[in-house]
Amino acid sequence: MADNDSEHLGQLLDSYPAAITDFFGSGGFCIYKTGPAWPVAPPNAQKLIRAARPYNNPEKAPIWTQVLKSIAAFLDSLEVEVQLTAIDPLAYANVGEAKLFCNFVVVISVNPHTLAYQDAVAAAPGVLAILENAGFYDAQVAFVEALYRRRQVKFMGFNPNFELEGIANLRKPFTPSLGVSIALHDKPHYEGTGSVFVRLSSDPSDKRIFLLTCAHVAHPPPEFENRVYSRKNPSQPRENVILLGDKTYKESVDDIMKMIGEETMSISTWEASLGRLPAQADDEPAGLTGRRQELTNLIAIAKMKITAADELHTAVTKYYTFPDCRNLGFVFYCAEIGVGKDGYMYDWALIELDVDKLEAGSFLGNKLYVGGNKTELDWENYMFPQLHDHHDFHVPEDLLLQLKDYVRESEFRDPQNHDIYDQKTLLAVKNGRTSGTTYGRVNGLESLTREYHNDGLKVDAFEIIVLGYDTKRGKNMRFSEAGDSGAMVVDRLGRLIGQLTGGGGPTDATDKSYITPYFKLKLQIEAVFKEFHLLPPRHGV
Structure with missing residues (x-):
């Protein structure tokens, strides 16, 4: 920690002793929080790790966005500038514990080093008054230091059932399967994720396939003006999009x-162990025979894995090394990044695929791979953890989840899944370029996020948080990382929840990811492309 950061933290602790402990492991330093003190660990014990949990309030959901606007307007009216970055309605528990120690807290994030303790204390009563006037009588208010940022960061077929364990995860990045890693050909250091495959016409003769992603992935703001772009005719130059940017390749x-x-290395270890066993004898113990066979099988399987990995390495270095060889398609349409009339942030683009490069019969379409760094047992333990919530239980074949339909707004407000603590929530999964497959829980009310432009313009928008899934093992799992922008978040049935646009927090350790809900995004895209729809299952390429 730099000297000025250490000095700043010291000042925070002098004013508010719980600056570190209030949101330890889950958010930034706390400047000030109202209400009763949150529990802390005994002296000399390890700090309690906090876990943000979804807050659901179906009765208040219709008025919540107006409450957010009122809070933002109040903070903007203060004489002291409050450099707001987000307003999040959350509940909190300790990682690994089902019981909440805070049922409802409005977490107001501000740019680090910009808000003094006394100014936060002075602002808190006004926020509480707004909440109480709206009927939120049990709310706490916390001011924390945290950033909001948008996340940047013929092809092979993919069938994990045909691969040895571990090989499928190595092959996936080189295939156009969902969670696909993409970048502009001419700006390969700006990387992101493609979310779903779509069509823009119901005409059966129109064979075009498009990949939905974020506008800030297709046209990175540092390099492009924020405006609508459309490739209206073939004579326009193509802005090629490639599979795998420089870093990910x-x-x-x-x-x-x-x-x-x-x-x-494993083969060397197992061969050494095998060499230390006595020569095989007819009357040797069954355990010794079994151990010899076990080591022999391990060595044989490892050699097959090496052969498969070596063949994959040869193929990708021969056919994928140069960006031109990884051309996936081109930017067909890029929307202007901005806030809609409904107050939500919209950040979307469409990539038209070079269909002739998709291997007929092996292109998976809208099947999301939820394996790799997750197993069938993980799926059951985290997406269907409660026996009484198994009415729609299933494990996707080969961990390929067919995407279909979308989650309606009513289910955001009144979710029906049950998590590991048997709390009602909307459970979510995604596969992103950087973090692979992750599980999460969707918040029941909107957050307000604020971005600051170089010209001094402040942009407020509504987005919804997907929270990292803390576990009973005491680990707070991140739902997304830089480079996952554009990934589609879905529920356990494969219904679309929302498109990942950004993350919030002081470091990569944040457990908050922001999405634009699909029930809103769908309407925005349909306003431009009336026949926009998901690529259906079992289509032809």
Whole structure:
């Protein structure tokens, strides 16, 4: 920590001793919080790790966005500038515990080093008054230091059932399967994720396929003016989009070599163990025979994995090394990033795919791979953790979840899933470029986010948080990381929840990710493309 950061933290602690502990492991430093003190660990014990939990209030949902606007307007009216970055309605517990210690807190995030303790104390009563006037009588208010930021960061077929364990996850980045990693050909250091495959026409003769992503992925703001772009005719130059930007391509190739090295080391260990066993005898103990066979099988499987990984490495370095070889399609339409009339942030673009590069019969379409860094057992434990909530229980075949339909607004407000603590929530899953498959829980009310432009303009927008899924093992899992922008968040039935647009927090350790709900985004896209719809299952390429 830099000297000025250490000095700043010292000042926070002098004014508010719970500056670190209030949101430890889940958010930034707390400047001030109203209400009763939150529990802390005994002296010399490990700090309690906080976990943000969804807050659902179906009765108040219709008025909540107006409450958010009122809070933002009040903060903007103060003599002291409040550099607001987000307003989040949340509940809190300690990681690994079902019981909430705070049923409802409005967390007001501000740019670090910009709000003094005494100014936060002075502002809090006004926020509480707004909440109480709206009928939120049990609310607490917290001012924390946290940023809001938008996340940047013929092809192979993909069938995980045909691969040895571990090989499927190595192959996936080089395939056009959902969670696909993309970048502009001419700006390959700006990377993001494609969300779903769509069509823009109901005409069966129109074979075009489009990939939905974020506008800030298709046209990164540092490089492009924020305006509507449309490629209206073939004579316009193509803005090519490639599979895998520079960083992800290198990391994916390195992962193959890493696996080969690890399996080679394992073979050496197992061969040494096998060499220390006595010569096989007819009357040897069954356990000894079993151990010899176990080691022999482990060595044989590891050698097959090395062969498969080596073949994959040869293919990707031969056919995918240069960006031109990874052309996936081109930017067809890029919307202006901005706030709609309904107050929600919209940030979307469409990539038209080069359909002739998709391998007929092996293109998965809208099947989301929810494996890789997650297993069938993880799916059951986190997406269907309660026996009484198994009415729609299933494990996707080969962990490929077919996407269909979308979650309506009413289910955001009054969710029906049950999490590991048997709390009602909307459970979510996504596969992103950086963090792969992750599980989360969707908040029941909107957040207000604020971005600051270089010209001094402040932009407020409504978005919805997906919270990292803290576990009974005491680990607070991040739902997304930089480079996951554009990924589609879905429920356990494969229904679309929303498109990942950004994340909030002081570091990459944040457990809050922001989405534009699909029930809103769909209407925006349909206003431009009336026949917009998801690519249906079992289509032809």
